[in-house]
Amino acid sequence: MNAHIERFYDEDLAHASYAILSNDEIALIDPGRNPQPYYDYAENYNANIVAVIETHLHADFVSGHLEIHNTKGSELYASKFAKAKYPHTTLDNDDIIAVGNIELKALNTPGHSPDSISVLLIDEQDTRQAIFTGDTLFVGDVGRPDLREEDGDIATQEKELAHQMYSSTRNVLMKLGKEIKVYPAHGAGSLCGKNISSDQSSTIGRELEENPALQPMDEVTFVDFLLDDQPFVPKYFKHDVSLNRNGADSLDESLKAVPVVENEIFQDGIAIIDARSQEQFKSGYHPGAINIAAGGKFETWLGTILSPQEPFYLVAENKESLKNLMGKTAKIGYEKNIKAALTSFAKAKGKEPELDMGHFKSHKQDYQILDVRNDAELEKGKIFKGAIHIPLPELEDRFREIDPTTPAVVHCASGYRSAIAASLIKNLLPDTKVYDLGAAVKDFKSG
Numbered sequence: 189m190n191a192h193i194e195r196f197y198d199e200d201l202a203h204a205s206y207a208i209l210s211n212d213e214i215a216l217i218d219p220g221r222n223p224q225p226y227y228d229y230a231e232n233y234n235a236n237i238v239a240v241i242e243t244h245l246h247a248d249f250v251s252g253h254l255e256i257h258n259t260k261g262s263e264l265y266a267s268k269f270a271k272a273k274y275p276h277t278t279l280d281n282d283d284i285i286a287v288g289n290i291e292l293k294a295l296n297t298p299g300h301s302p303d304s305i306s307v308l309l310i311d312e313q314d315t316r317q318a319i320f321t322g323d324t325l326f327v328g329d330v331g332r333p334d335l336r337e338e339d340g341d342i343a344t345q346e347k348e349l350a351h352q353m354y355s356s357t358r359n360v361l362m363k364l365g366k367e368i369k370v371y372p373a374h375g376a377g378s379l380c381g382k383n384i385s386s387d388q389s390s391t392i393g394r395e396l397e398e399n400p401a402l403q404p405m406d407e408v409t410f411v412d413f414l415l416d417d418q419p420f421v422p423k424y425f426k427h428d429v430s431l432n433r434n435g436a437d438s439l440d441e442s443l444k445a446v447p448v449v450e451n452e453i454f455q456d457g458i459a460i461i462d463a464r465s466q467e468q469f470k471s472g473y474h475p476g477a478i479n480i481a482a483g484g485k486f487e488t489w490l491g492t493i494l495s496p497q498e499p500f501y502l503v504a505e506n507k508e509s510l511k512n513l514m515g516k517t518a519k520i521g522y523e524k525n526i527k528a529a530l531t532s533f534a535k536a537k538g539k540e541p542e543l544d545m546g547h548f549k550s551h552k553q554d555y556q557i558l559d560v561r562n563d564a565e566l567e568k569g570k571i572f573k574g575a576i577h578i579p580l581p582e583l584e585d586r587f588r589e590i591d592p593t594t595p596a597v598v599h600c601a602s603g604y605r606s607a608i609a610a611s612l613i614k615n616l617l618p619d620t621k622v623y624d625l626g627a628a629v630k631d632f633k634s635g
Contacts, residue, residue, distance in 0.1 A: 190289045190311045192233075193318065193371065195388060196225055200487055201249050201519065202378035204388070206320060206371055207237075208309065210288025215239040216256070217307060217320045218373045221439055221519050223252040223259065230260075239287055241279065242266045243322025243373060244304040245432045247334055247425035248380060249487075250521040254435030267296070269303035274435035279305065295360055297324040299353025300331030300380070306361065308368075318369040319392075324353070325361055326372045328385035330401040332418045334425075350411040357402060366393030379419045379488070417564065420581040424491030424520045431521045442523050443514050449528045452535045458527055459500040461490065463513050466607040466626060468505065472536040477503065479611040482513055484604045491520045492581050493608065502529040540610070543623040545631075548597065555623075556591055558598045560609045565601060571632055572599075580605045587616045595621040603627040 192209040198220055206217040207226060212235045216226055219240060230237050240253045240262045254274045257264050265279040266272045279285065281296040293308040300323040307320040323331035333349035369391055376386040383400070395402055401414065436442075452474070454460060460477040462469055463486065469479040480489050482504065494500055502517065504510035510529055517523045548555060557575040559566070566577055578586045580600070590596055596613060600606040603626030610624035 191287075191309060191317070193309075194229055195371070196220070196229075197375070197388070198249070198519070200485060200516065202375045202384075203249055204371070204373055204375060208287060208290070208292070209233055209235055210290045212236060213238045213288040215241060215285070215287045215292060216262070217241050217371075218243055218246065218322060219252050219256060221250045221252045221436065221521075222515065223256050223439070226252075226256065227260075236260070237262045239285055239292075240264050241285075241292070241307055241320075242270070242272075242432070243307065243320065243324075244301045244334075245270050245272070245429045246323075246373075247301075247429050248374075248378065248422075249519050250428055250436045251432050252436070252439065253432075255438050257435075258438070267294075267303040267305050269298070270433065271303075272433055272435075274433075281305075284310075295319075297321070297356040297360055299333070299349055299356045300324050301334040301349070302352075304331070304356075308364075316365055316368055318371060319361070319364065320371045320373075321361070322373045323380045324356060325370060325395065325399075326374060326378075326381050326384045327370065327387045327390040327395070328399055329381040329383045330357060330399070330414065331380050332382065333415070334380070346415055347411060350414045351407065353414060354407045354410045361392065362396060362402060364392045366391065366396065368392045370395060377485075379422065382418050419562070419564075420492070420579065422488060422492040422581070423495050424522065427496035428521055436521065439515075439518055442518060446514055446523055446526045447528045448510070449530050450532060452530065452532045453528075454501055455527070459494060459498060460503060461494075461500050462503045462611075463509065464503070464505045466603055466624070469607065469611070470540045470624070472533060473538040473540075473611075474503065474533075474536050475538050476615055477536075477538070477611060478615070479607045481604060481607065482509055482516075486513065487516050487520045489580075489605075489608055490517065490522060493584075493612070494522070494525070496522070497525070499525050499527045502526050503533075504529070504531055506531055541621055541623060543597065543625065548623075554595070555597045556594045558590065558596055558609065558613075560598060560600050560605050571629060575599075580609050583609055583612055584616070587613065590617060590620070592617045592620045595623065597623045597625050599625040599629040601629070603629070 194207040264276040268278040279294045289312045291310045309318040333346045462477040463482040559575040560580040598606045
């Protein structure tokens with residue numbers, strides 16, 4: 189192949205972007221918010237970023253396409269159906285752009301979104317080598333119908349996109365050569381699909397054999413299959429589509445505008461996001477704080493718990509962690525919502541009550557147990573019989589199902605989500621005793 193393909197992977201968002209290098213020219217596919225890794229790659233090969241291609245308007249992260257254009261002069265490409273408002277050239281079915289000695293050909297593959305395209309890499313021998321499928325085709329899965337508009341009948345929109353996905357897979361992607369390599373925009377853990385493999389790439393041939401969504405079935409069966417058991421949609425998704433349609437501001441400029449303060453001056457009614465570990469949070473927290481730990485899926489849960497226009501204070505363990513968290517916040521376009529960022533804990537006087545494990549084990553009937561795992565996890569069985577099941581993304585809407593007069597014990601699978609949930613419940617039901625069972629759930633078997 190007369191091209192070098194470099195994959196850049198964001199573990200937190202399970203997002204894959206790509207640099208395609210031929211001679212001294214680079215095309216980027218679906219870049220993330222931070223352009224620096226791509227600049228470093230280009231400098232390492234003494235090459236120029238001449239093209240940035242968006243396979244669709246992404247909902248789960250903010251793209252750095254406009255900043256790359258403004259900094260490097262790269263041409264931006266997107267489907268006409270994206271209705272992008274930033275400077276760009278449309279790239280739709282059978283359109284071709286040249287990069288070095290290779291060509292990149294667009295194939296319209298709607299289904300995940302109306303503007304989804306896949307990009308076929310063709311070498312100078314006119315051989316089809318690879319396809320970059322965005323959120324249309326994953327390894328082991330296909331993209332969920334991506335509901336990005338506020339108006340209209342959602343159920344009808346979902347079905348229309350699902351029908352489009354059937355056509356895109358059967359009439360376009362599945363007709364490609366079996367040897368063509370598949371490079372998707374997401375891996376396992378992404379909310380853009382329901383059963384994505386952890387493998388980084390595949391081939392059309394392998395997907396034809398192993399991908400459940402590509403097996404023989406009629407269109408009605410496929411639509412039902414695709415719409416069934418999809419994961420939740422975070423609050424930030426529609427917001428990020430809008431940001432990507434317009435083009436986001438420079439990352440550095442946005443982060444420099446965030447107020448970093450030394451004093452703990454919190455305004456009533458504004459959320460406090462405490463990103464320390466669960467153990468540190470329990471040792472002392474600011475009243476009203478929500479504990480979304482820096483590890484795990486911080487960006488996803490921040491954009492699930494808080495709405496895109498909701499201001500918040502960001503509190504971290506130290507300055508290094510704070511800087512990292514501000515970058516994570518910017519990946520979903522929430523950095524402008526930070527009213528102040530700080531590392532001070534002098535007034536963190538809140539204390540979590542300690543659960544008497546012995547009493548809990550022998551008197552479970554004295555507690556209400558709240559299971560905040562998702563529906564798919566629950567299918568494997570409850571850890572505690574009689575537990576109230578409210579998935580974390582639904583907690584704010586369903587918290588009235590919790591009895592405020594009975595002590596609540598919260599659990600998930602590992603303790604990450606239960607810490608978020610317990611801190612949320614303290615704010616929603618301030619007179620209720622709330623215990624975070626956390627990782628101690630491993631000590632219990634179903635029953």
